Amino acid sequence: MDFVYGTQGVCSRQINIDIDETNQTINSVSFVGGCNGNLKGISALVKGKKIDEVIDTLKGIDCNFKGTSCPDQLARALEDIKEEI
DSSP, X not given: OXXXXXXXXXXXXXXXXXXXXXXXXXXXXXXXXXXXXXXXHHHHHHTTOBHHHHHHHHTTOOSXXXXXXXXXXXXHHHHHHHHHO
16 A cells, blocks of 8 residues: 655655555655655665564654654654554
8 A cells, every 4th residue: 555654854855655554564665855865775675674663763763953854754654654554
């Protein structure tokens, strides 16, 4: 199932996430805007991972004292998705 998450407080504007609801794993992630190479790297690293594992790993990562980051925003998006599925 595809989800779109509007980010807040970071350079990327949106995160597109495809989830395998049955296994609660991530099929794919893509970011709109932000640091292209870094975000492609994050997307590759989380592919095939369990939602909870990614949340535990990325939640709370901060970028330049913003109180959040693109990885943290991904974790927040996944928390929202877990509530929906």
